[in-house]
Amino acid sequence: MAGSIKELSKEEYLLKGHGACAGCSLAISLRLLFKALGNKIVMVVPACCTSVIPGPYPYTSLAVPVQNMLFEATGATASGVVAAFHRRGIKDVTVVGWAGDGGTVDIGIQALSGAAERGTDFIYICYDNEAYGNTGMQRSGATPYGAWTTTTPTGKKERKKDTPFIMAAHRIPYIATACSSYPIDFINKLRKAKEIEGTKYIHILAPCPTGWRYDTSKTVEIGRLAVQTGMWVLFEIENGKFKFNPPSNRLIDKAKRRPVKEYLTLQGRFRNLTEDDIERIQKWVDEDWERYCKLASNQYV
Amino acid sequence: MSIAPKTCKEMPVTTLSIPTVGSMGKTGSWRTFRPVVDYSKCTRCTLCWIYCPDGAITRQEDDSPKIDYDYCKGCGICSNECPVKAITMEREGE
Amino acid sequence: MAQTVIDTANHIAAYAAKAARAQVVAAYPITPQTSIVERIAELVESGEMDAEYIRVESEHSAMSACIGAAAGGVRTFTATSSHGLVLMHEALHWASGSRLPITMSVVNRALGPGWNIWADFTDSMSQRDTGWIQFYCADNQEVFDTIIQAYKLCENERVLLPAMVCLEAFTLSHTYMPVKIPDQEKIDEFLPPYKPKWFLDVNNPFSHANLVSPEWYMEFRYMMQEAMENAKQLIPEIGKECGKYFGFEHGGLIDKYKCEDADLILLTMGTIGREAKIAVDNLRKEGFKVGTARVRVFRPFPKEEIRKLAENTQMFAIIDRGISFGMEGFLAEEIKASLYNHEDRPLIAGFVAGLGGRDVTFKTIEKIARKSSEWMQAGKVEKETLWVDLRE
Structure with missing residues (x-):
C-alpha cells in the first residue's frame, strides 16, 4: 500500500494531449488508476466521457488495452473478457470496468448487477459526475437534489440513488467510495481491490467544472469540500463490514463537518437552491451520517 | 503523427487505435492562463504533479515540477493546490 | 466412428457448439431456444464440454459477453430467439463492426404482441442489416453441419464476421431427426483452433472501438461489405469441403x-x-x-x-x-x-x-x-x- 505520493510511479498510461476538459477530475482519476495498478490491466469502457477523451482513431491516449463498449454493457462485456482470460490461463491481468454514472446507475445497472451476482472477478469503477456529462449534462439517477442540469433547468426534484449500497445488497466482497482529491485513499482502495477475488465496486465522486459550473482550478478543492461537508463520505464495505476512511472517520461528530452550504454555493449548478432547500439537504446529509455511524458501530450492513 | 494509414488496405479490420502522445493535438493551445513555477518557493511536495489532469507536469529528479506547455491546458489546479503558492497563473500573451 | 443420434435440432445445435469446441458460451433462456442452452449447461457441468458458461441476465448481455470473450481471444457461442434476438440488436452491430467471428443459433419465432412462440422469420430477417452472415436450415443435419461451417467461414481472414444459424421454432427446434455426428478428430481437422486476428493484449496495447471520425468511418464499413462478398465466394467452397469430410452437402448459397x-x-x-x-x-x-x-x-x-x-x-x-x-x-x-x-x-x-x-x-x-x-x-x-x- 502507498503511504505517500512520492512513492508512486512516474510512468504515465494516460498520455498527454488527451481531450478532457481543462480541470477534469476524471482525468486525474484515470492517472491514479494507472498509478495504482500499472499497465497490466484491460479496461472495458462504455459510452461516457472516457470514450471521447482518448481521441479518435487511429490514435488513443490510453496506453493499456481498451475495449470500448455499448452504454449498458460494461458488466456483461467484462464478464466475457474475464471468462476468455480464464480459458486462456491469463492470470496476471486485472479486468477493470470504467463507467460514468449514467452507464452505471441508470442504463448499465442491469449488466453490472448481473456481473456482481455472478461473482465476476473484476474491478468496476463508477466515476460519478452526477449527470450525463458527455452529452452535455442531462440529469441522471446520480444527480443530487436541487442540481441544475439541462433536463432539470429549475433543479432536480428527486434525490440521488445510493448505488454503493445497491452493490452492497449483492454481497460482493469489496465496495468503496473515493474521490480524486484524496489520491492515496483511492490508490490504496484499488490495490486492495486487486488482491480480492470476485466483484469489486468503487464509486468515485468526479467533480466536473464544465457541468457543475465552477472554476477549473477548483476541482480538487470541490472534491475536498464534498468530503469535509459530509456530502460525500469515504468508506469501504469489506465482506459486509462498513468502515469509514480518513478523513471521513474524523467527521462522525456532526460539529466537525462543515455546513453543506459551503460546498453548494461554490457551484453554479446549485444556484437555484433556496435556503429551505439547503436546510433540507443538510438534514438529509445528517440523517445519512446517522445511518452510516450505526453501520460503522454495528460493523455490518 | 505518421502512423495514419492512407487506404483501406493499410487499415486494421476494425477501429484499433494506437496509444499516442497528443491524440487530440497540442492541447496547450486551449490555455488562456499559464502556470509559472517559482522554484525558490517550491517545497517538492509533488501535489501539483499528482493532481494535474493532463499529465503535463513531470516530476523531476529532485521532485520539483516541470510543466510541459505543449499540453498544459491551464486549468490552474496546480496553482490552487500548491500549499506554498509557488505556482502563479499568468495570462497568455502578457 | 461417426455416430448417428436421433435428437431435436436444438440439442443438435448444442452438440455442434461442443463439436466446434466453443470456449465461452454466454446465454439467456427464451422459448423455444432454451433447450439449446440447457443442453450446453449439462454438457459443461458434466465435463463433456470444455467451456466457460456465463449465465447472463439478458440477451443484450449475452451478446455483450460474447463480444468481450471474443475480444479476449476465444471462440464463442450463444443462442437466442425472437424478442431475445431483437433485444440484442444493438450488440449485433457492435459484434460485426468489431469483426469478431461469433456464431449464434437463432430459433426463428414470431414477435409480439401478442405472445406467439411459433415459427416466423421476421425476428432474424429484421436483423439483416446488422452485418451478420445468416444461414437458414431445413433439417437437423443441416443445423449441425452449418454451425461447424459457420465457424470455419467466420474465422477466415477474408471474412471475420459473425454468423447466425437460423432454424424454425418447433418445426425444427423440437423435432427429432437422425443426425450423423462425425468423429471429433475429423471435426478438429476441418476446424482447427481459433486464431484471433486481434485481441486485448497487455503486451500490445491498443484501444478498440474508440471514436472514429467521418474521415475513416466509411472505409471500415466498406471493408465489412468486402468481407460479405468474400463470404459469398467461400460459402459454397466450404460447403463442398465439408461434404467431402462428412458426407453431406446442403446446397451452398x-x-x-x-x-x-x-x-x-x-x-x-x-x-x-x-x-x-x-x-x-x-x-x-x-x-x-x-x-x-x-x-x-x-x-x-x-x-x-x-x-x-x-x-x-x-x-x-x-x-x-x-x-x-x-x-x-x-x-x-x-x-x-x-x-x-x-x-x-x-x-x-x-x-x-x-x-x-x-x-x-x-x-x-x-x-x-x-x-x-x-x-x-x-x-x-x-x-x-x-x-x-x-x-x-
Missing part, C-alpha cells in the same frame, strides 16, 4: 431442386423448402414444369445465383414466412432488387405464408404453385403479394 427445365420456380427458405420439394414432385406428376430453390444464405444475399436462376424460367413464386410492413415479404424484396438490372426478368409473385407458426404444408405450396401457374399463363401477376390462407 441456394439449394436447387428440379430447376433446370422449370417454367415456374418456387423460392423458399427453411423448412418450407423441404415441403416445396414434395409439392414439386406431386405437381410434376401432373405435368407442371415446376422446380424449387431454397435460399440458404440470406446475408450475403446470393444475387448472382438468383440472376442465373432467372435466366431460363418464366416465373418466380416467392414464399415468405415474414413481412416487412409497408413493403412485402423480405425474400421477395431482395429477389426483385437482385433482378432489377437483369434483362428478361421472369414474372414475380410474392406469397406471405406461415406467419406465427401457421402450417405451410406441401398442399399449401401446391396451391401457391397453381395460382402462380394461372398468372404465368395469363402473362400477368394479379396480386404482387398474396397472403395465403388469410381470413380476409
Whole structure:
C-alpha cells in the first residue's frame, strides 16, 4: 500500500494531449488508476466521457488495452473478457470496468448487477459526475437534489440513488467510495481491490467544472469540500463490514463537518437552491451520517 | 503523427487505435492562463504533479515540477493546490 | 466412428457448439431456444464440454459477453430467439463492426404482441442489416453441419464476421431427426483452433472501438461489405469441403431442386423448402414444369445465383414466412432488387405464408404453385403479394 505520493510511479498510461476538459477530475482519476495498478490491466469502457477523451482513431491516449463498449454493457462485456482470460490461463491481468454514472446507475445497472451476482472477478469503477456529462449534462439517477442540469433547468426534484449500497445488497466482497482529491485513499482502495477475488465496486465522486459550473482550478478543492461537508463520505464495505476512511472517520461528530452550504454555493449548478432547500439537504446529509455511524458501530450492513 | 494509414488496405479490420502522445493535438493551445513555477518557493511536495489532469507536469529528479506547455491546458489546479503558492497563473500573451 | 443420434435440432445445435469446441458460451433462456442452452449447461457441468458458461441476465448481455470473450481471444457461442434476438440488436452491430467471428443459433419465432412462440422469420430477417452472415436450415443435419461451417467461414481472414444459424421454432427446434455426428478428430481437422486476428493484449496495447471520425468511418464499413462478398465466394467452397469430410452437402448459397427445365420456380427458405420439394414432385406428376430453390444464405444475399436462376424460367413464386410492413415479404424484396438490372426478368409473385407458426404444408405450396401457374399463363401477376390462407 502507498503511504505517500512520492512513492508512486512516474510512468504515465494516460498520455498527454488527451481531450478532457481543462480541470477534469476524471482525468486525474484515470492517472491514479494507472498509478495504482500499472499497465497490466484491460479496461472495458462504455459510452461516457472516457470514450471521447482518448481521441479518435487511429490514435488513443490510453496506453493499456481498451475495449470500448455499448452504454449498458460494461458488466456483461467484462464478464466475457474475464471468462476468455480464464480459458486462456491469463492470470496476471486485472479486468477493470470504467463507467460514468449514467452507464452505471441508470442504463448499465442491469449488466453490472448481473456481473456482481455472478461473482465476476473484476474491478468496476463508477466515476460519478452526477449527470450525463458527455452529452452535455442531462440529469441522471446520480444527480443530487436541487442540481441544475439541462433536463432539470429549475433543479432536480428527486434525490440521488445510493448505488454503493445497491452493490452492497449483492454481497460482493469489496465496495468503496473515493474521490480524486484524496489520491492515496483511492490508490490504496484499488490495490486492495486487486488482491480480492470476485466483484469489486468503487464509486468515485468526479467533480466536473464544465457541468457543475465552477472554476477549473477548483476541482480538487470541490472534491475536498464534498468530503469535509459530509456530502460525500469515504468508506469501504469489506465482506459486509462498513468502515469509514480518513478523513471521513474524523467527521462522525456532526460539529466537525462543515455546513453543506459551503460546498453548494461554490457551484453554479446549485444556484437555484433556496435556503429551505439547503436546510433540507443538510438534514438529509445528517440523517445519512446517522445511518452510516450505526453501520460503522454495528460493523455490518 | 505518421502512423495514419492512407487506404483501406493499410487499415486494421476494425477501429484499433494506437496509444499516442497528443491524440487530440497540442492541447496547450486551449490555455488562456499559464502556470509559472517559482522554484525558490517550491517545497517538492509533488501535489501539483499528482493532481494535474493532463499529465503535463513531470516530476523531476529532485521532485520539483516541470510543466510541459505543449499540453498544459491551464486549468490552474496546480496553482490552487500548491500549499506554498509557488505556482502563479499568468495570462497568455502578457 | 461417426455416430448417428436421433435428437431435436436444438440439442443438435448444442452438440455442434461442443463439436466446434466453443470456449465461452454466454446465454439467456427464451422459448423455444432454451433447450439449446440447457443442453450446453449439462454438457459443461458434466465435463463433456470444455467451456466457460456465463449465465447472463439478458440477451443484450449475452451478446455483450460474447463480444468481450471474443475480444479476449476465444471462440464463442450463444443462442437466442425472437424478442431475445431483437433485444440484442444493438450488440449485433457492435459484434460485426468489431469483426469478431461469433456464431449464434437463432430459433426463428414470431414477435409480439401478442405472445406467439411459433415459427416466423421476421425476428432474424429484421436483423439483416446488422452485418451478420445468416444461414437458414431445413433439417437437423443441416443445423449441425452449418454451425461447424459457420465457424470455419467466420474465422477466415477474408471474412471475420459473425454468423447466425437460423432454424424454425418447433418445426425444427423440437423435432427429432437422425443426425450423423462425425468423429471429433475429423471435426478438429476441418476446424482447427481459433486464431484471433486481434485481441486485448497487455503486451500490445491498443484501444478498440474508440471514436472514429467521418474521415475513416466509411472505409471500415466498406471493408465489412468486402468481407460479405468474400463470404459469398467461400460459402459454397466450404460447403463442398465439408461434404467431402462428412458426407453431406446442403446446397451452398441456394439449394436447387428440379430447376433446370422449370417454367415456374418456387423460392423458399427453411423448412418450407423441404415441403416445396414434395409439392414439386406431386405437381410434376401432373405435368407442371415446376422446380424449387431454397435460399440458404440470406446475408450475403446470393444475387448472382438468383440472376442465373432467372435466366431460363418464366416465373418466380416467392414464399415468405415474414413481412416487412409497408413493403412485402423480405425474400421477395431482395429477389426483385437482385433482378432489377437483369434483362428478361421472369414474372414475380410474392406469397406471405406461415406467419406465427401457421402450417405451410406441401398442399399449401401446391396451391401457391397453381395460382402462380394461372398468372404465368395469363402473362400477368394479379396480386404482387398474396397472403395465403388469410381470413380476409
